[in-house]
Amino acid sequence: MATETAGQPQTTGPAVTAPARPQDVRPMRADARRNYERLLTEARTAFTEHGTDTSLEDIARRAGVGIGTLYRHFPNRTALMGAVFQGEVDALLAHARQLADAPQPCAALVEWLRAIITHATTYRGLSRALMTASADDSSGMARCSVPMREAGGALLTRAQQAGAVRPDVNISDLMQLTNGIALAVEESPDDPQLADRLLTLTLRGLKGENR
Template identity: 90%
Template sequence: MATETAGQRQVGGPPATAAVRTPDVRPMRADARRNYERLLTEARTAFTEHGTDTSLEDIARRAGVGIGTLYRHFPNRTALMGAVFQSEVDALLGYARELADAPQPCAALVDWLRAIITHASTYRGLSRALMTASADESSGMARCSVPMREAGGALLARAQQAGAVRPDVNISDLMQLTNGIALAVEESPDDPQLADRLLTLTLRGLKP
């Protein structure tokens, strides 16, 4: 009788060692959790005061930890930004759900886009980061941008079905336009009406 050699498997059946082990997901230790929360707090403050390109070393110093600790929690800047902005994104997603059954689909879409502009312009550099975020990223800003595109896509589809928005408009282009407006607002803090003017121009271009 032939003996099965290494790498061979019985045809039509699983190998003897086919049991799949699921990696253990261990809860974060108390000290690691404290470091994580301090880093998020200091990063949020730094991004608000100095923009999203602020020094990661400075954030770690303000949180009272070393830069190595920061990188253990957040492997890159986009991962840190994604974690910092997650609560704001959750609020915007919740607002999109509230608007899902609004009687005027186009007005609902515009209200949501205006909320995005207000959110993005709070942090200098956020709108640029959202504009460059790739939909196929596995982490970082994609965790913010992907669900935002999905929520916006649903609002856009309602406005299109109502005949208020051209059928050839897609959500990716619309989000780029919105983040571009947020970037313009960020760079023109002395013009409080700029967002509304640019949104009005955008809406004119969206109409059939």
């Protein structure tokens, strides 16, 4: 069980599940499905190795298809990123549901924020993309960020109702802070304790000066 100190909560990395394709109405042909899955596999590898700004042409080449095939499945980079990260987001949402009844609401919130940082720093550039995704955007990244804000909002509200977090904190600001920490960690790979230190400072701010 996690404690109320930001530097302490431990969480295992979210398991990667097969990404959903919610925009599909009709089943894809077998060859189209194979191309789609190969593109996702190669994109995930490329994003991990080189960051989310890696060449889409290179991803298509590695998947053995033309760039036109990539764009037929994913009209832009954010759509591809959303599909790649959907599985991880689903795991983070499931983790939030598991924490919904945790006996220490503030510890549960911090544990979930730590899991987000672990996830975001796996792919260089992901935290920046999540920070710029807006709720009224139809891109794949918006489809990832909106349910994350809803899940985090539930954990935040519970911590506020327990008196562990200031009532003026909102989930949008908290998610921006979390993604900002992930960005800082991404840019400081030689400082493995940075995330915990920044989370500790964030928690102090969440509780207020007198707590």
